[in-house]
Amino acid sequence: MLGRRLASTVRVDLIPTYKSHRVAESVAGAPDVEIVPEALEAQIPMIRRVLGLAGIAIVGAHEHEADDVVGTYASHAGIPVDVVTGDRDLFQVVNDARQVRVIYTARGMRNLEIMTDAAVVGKYRVLPGQYADYATLRGDTSDG
Template identity: 70%
Template sequence: MTERLMLLDTASLYFRAFFGVPDKVKAPDGSSVNATRGLLDIIAKLVTLYQPSQLIACWDDDWRPQWRVDLIPGYKAHRVVEEVAAAPDVEEVPDALQQQIPLIREVLGVLGIPIIGVAAHEADDVIGTLATHASLPVDIVTGDRDLFQLVDDSRDVRVIYTARGMSNLEVVTDQTVVAKYGVLPSQYADFATMRGDASDGLPGVKGIGEKTAAALLRSHGDLAGIRAAAAEGQLTATAAARFAETSDYLDVAPTVVKVATGLDISAPGTALGPLSDVDRDAAGALAEKWNLGTSMTRALSALASGS
């Protein structure tokens, strides 16, 4: 079996599980467990389909890092719960999901799946660092297209894209990115900077859509090359004016959009395999306590078969 590292964009997956699994089955105390059960089913499916030899749950220790907000104040601003002044930003998360997050962490723990987060950074940055420095092929599981910037056929780094649902997973390679957007993965961050993303509070360059952004990158290589061409009169007057009008944004946006790849991370190399009796007993007790049922059974079976 080929050794592969699988990196989970954990929040992306448990949000998908929460909204995709009906909240019908409850824990004995009446608590919601749909996100937890759904995440277990997702893990079981991913491990069965892609047979990773190592699995890491990457975590948002800070979903809206201040250093990114300092550069672009509107970054993810619409997701912030209105709180008292000077309070830390709190992401708007349904109560029934928020209450399951400690359980999700506990479940990952008994399954032997390491959780890795870094202070003042998002899971994307953890994924970026681990994927860039991995010594084996990597599968990144996410519904966030920003991580397409990490795809690299030469190092066998690909994205397992979940945006169309767990029944319609898409393996994203260099060819996929080129076919979809007309740019290389290495150009994707600059492409996203120009296009903008309302869901992240990134305005982009007015009047520069995906097709124009891709064409400019094909002609000039990267955002720096495009801006230089604009300054030297090589673009149309309209395009040059648009880049001039958004120069302040373009000065800082690439730092916000590009995922970090140089964080100080000591990643445990946890190989998949049969769980110890203690781990299996702990998983069984947790499943019984929280009514995780067949979802825990499927996850245990998938992980055990990965040996």
């Protein structure tokens, strides 16, 4: 999932400050544009090319955030899914019964954590489906 969408318009309509700390440009009546580091911006064409050569599809949905699209695909895939991400928000899609895991990369590729139902419960003391509520209650400000 590669893209420059900051936030879904639905979330911004509900909570105007949603991800406002990441806005590079705000234009009335138009979607905000997220701050993208120059080093990453320069790599996006290469990433798309490598993924294409590897036969990995690049998908997205207009006006939807990448984590929403990933979560929807993972929840409805019907096959084993490993979501590779450094975003804890995706812990909520972990589901052993559906064979959905998160390969958590926030501590680097040498320190991957494989998040299963037991791993989420063991680390956070909540079920994966409760993780978003837990993050909100503990004051997670990563999404504004």
